[in-house]
Amino acid sequence: METMSLLLLCFIVGVKSVPIDFGNQRIMGGIQASSGEFPYVVSVTYNDQHHCGGFIYNLQWVITAASCAYGKYPSELKVTVGQLSLNNVDPGEEIIFVFSIRTHHAYDPVTKSNDIAMLELATPITIGPNVNWVMYDEIDESVPYGTFVGWGATQNEGLPSLKLRKANLAISTNCPTYYPSNDFNYNTMICAGDANIGPCAYDEGSPLVQKISNQDVVVGIMSKNQGCGPNFPPSVFTRLSVFYSWIQNQAGVQPTRPTTTATVPTTITAPTAPCFNCETAPPVQQPGILYQ
Structure with missing residues (x-):
């Protein structure tokens, strides 16, 4: 009986700890895209x-x-x-x-x-x-965000998302803080995302989009980051123009x-x-x- 009680206690403690850890690693703020919303x-x-x-x-x-x-x-x-x-x-x-x-x-x-x-x-x-x-164009940096779309994992080192997802990413100037000078070149790259939301594995190549004249325009493609989830730096995108x-x-x-x-x-x-x-x-x- 004592053995059963001890096993039950260990199981309860283990179950309580899993959601907390998993939640901390999820990309926050992304939602599912709808049919025909991003036909490109x-x-x-x-x-x-x-x-x-x-x-x-x-x-x-x-x-x-x-x-x-x-x-x-x-x-x-x-x-x-x-x-x-x-x-x-x-x-x-x-x-x-x-x-x-x-x-x-x-x-x-x-x-x-x-x-x-x-x-x-x-x-x-x-x-x-x-x-x-x-269409694609130069990013409008007077607009503080862009929309990112992809099937990337919803947690660090996770599997691809089964549904296409979208999220608004903040356009950032912080990449030089986290990336060496040979890893981030402002002339050819865009910095976007923050500690709460950003691309993950399987998102490489996916587009970063802005609305220009009420029309979707791709301004960047996902290139690299140092991980996804809280406490990771912004991601780097190829500057398409x-x-x-x-x-x-x-x-x-x-x-x-x-x-x-x-x-x-x-x-x-x-x-x-x-x-x-x-x-x-x-x-x-x-x-x-x-x-x-």
Whole structure:
């Protein structure tokens, strides 16, 4: 009887301690996205498992982080568009094979500088109510936050979230406090998030979005952080506008505005705000299996 009482006491103490620890590690403030709310967000799978996020640039190309594709073969990656749930088939959901990978020529896998890649799809994306492309631009730092969207883990070292989630992230200036100078470059990176909310594992490549003229505009893609949850520093995002020339050189023109048909205008819209340290793209590479 005494042994049973002691075991019961240990069980009760153990149960009480688990929620406190788990709660402290959760990303706070994120909520589930609704169907069609972010039709441009994609899941990049590696060997058929969710690996990273990304967004639709045009009918043939997806932008993600170079760290999501570096060292991998196109045959190992697929892109799922129109997805809300990782374990259910959603309206408009389509799985598309990757034809080629274009990582930025100056990507550094150690510091993750120039952390951007483009995935050329084997077949065009079918545009619909839950699937569409999105424009990108320079971040408006007069707006104190951006919206982050992804399937990342909801706790440090956790599994991907089964549902697409969104959260408002504070635009921060604190990254130089936590990252060495070779790990954070203001000209090519954005600092966002705080101790209460931020991206987690499997969120790499997912977009940071702002409303510009009442339209979603992607301003950054998740690159790296030092962990997620309370007491972790802000996350680092690739500043997209810097890579305008490189993106255009790889994937060609982008439509002037989202369309509900498969017809893509041939005009291109450049980022309207000035970008920092904008680069001149090298000569375009010829289509092939792998560019790294």
